[in-house]
Amino acid sequence: MSETIRIAVLVENSVHRQGLVAEHGLCFHVQSGEHSLLFDTGQTDLAVINAETLRLPLDRTEAVVLSHGHYDHTGGVTAILDVVPEARIYLHPAAFKNKFSHHSGQSRSIGMSDCVAQTIRQRAGGFIQTTCQTKIFEGVFATGEIPRSNAYEDTGGAFFLDAAGTQLDPMTDDQALVIDLGCSVVLLLGCAHSGVVNTLEHVRHLTGGKPVRAVIGGLHLGAASEKRIQQTITRLRDTHLELLAPTHCTGWPATAKLWSAFPDICLPAGVGTVFEFKRD
Ligand SMILES: [Zn+2]
Ligand SMILES: [Zn+2]
Secondary structure, eight states, X not given: OOOEEEEEEEEOSOBOSTTOOOOSSOEEEEEEXXXXXXXXXXXXXXXXXXXXXXXXXXXXXOEEEOSXXXXXXXXXXXXXXXXXXXXXXXXXXXXXXXXXXEETTEEEEOSOOHHHHHHHHTOTTOOEEOSSOEEEETTEEEOOSOOOOOSSOOOSSOEESSTTSOSBOOOTTOOOEEEEOSSSEEEEESOOTTOHHHHHHHHHHHHTSOXXXXXXXXXXXXXXXXXXXXXXXXXXXXXXXXXXXXXXXXXXXXXXXXXXXXXXXBOOOOBTOEEEEEOO
């Protein structure tokens, strides 16, 4: 009998089921046979609360993979490690850097909190650095750093390493999670600050060109030019996806364009949504 991969949304900006709670953030629970992991952790302890409501046994989580260092993806680390202290933690070292966004002349700190950084750095088991492709367990890997191979995708916003806004944050910590189904793969995105097209290109390179069956997560296209959105739609069309779930930070105008370009394969992915895939 073929194995089922189950992806449950524990934190997202929207919610579709009674008893669950949303926040600006992202956290996926991925179960593959006896193995399970969390991809991102949301902004607060909400992942733990929603997991209890959904009766998902977080204490069996063996790995926590962080897509990048922003607060809405890393803020739940401490609460999750309270439940499952022995989980392995995977992140790119640049995720620890100070991170700021600039809007209307205002600077805002949006990086990992000191408390979370300290929790990760001071754990007895340490953490695993994902500068390059890193296997989490059989059939699941983190992409590591994603090369920026096209000219039209930027990090998606005014992101800086300092409050004064003098040093651009290249977001080298950004990575995606790949679930290998055998003949095809599923791609989970945090915020895709590297660009979803760059991410797809890197995954094509890492998997020897395996078809990507599904893309689920944030595409961070809120500030994207029309040209970038159209190039993204063209690349997604060439990818022949069976499922596209643009969530979290994708932005409403871009989300509307993606839904209108791919009406038959787009699905919402609010808290409580579960996606299932069979390993080929
Ligand atoms: Zn985010
Ligand atoms: Zn982000």
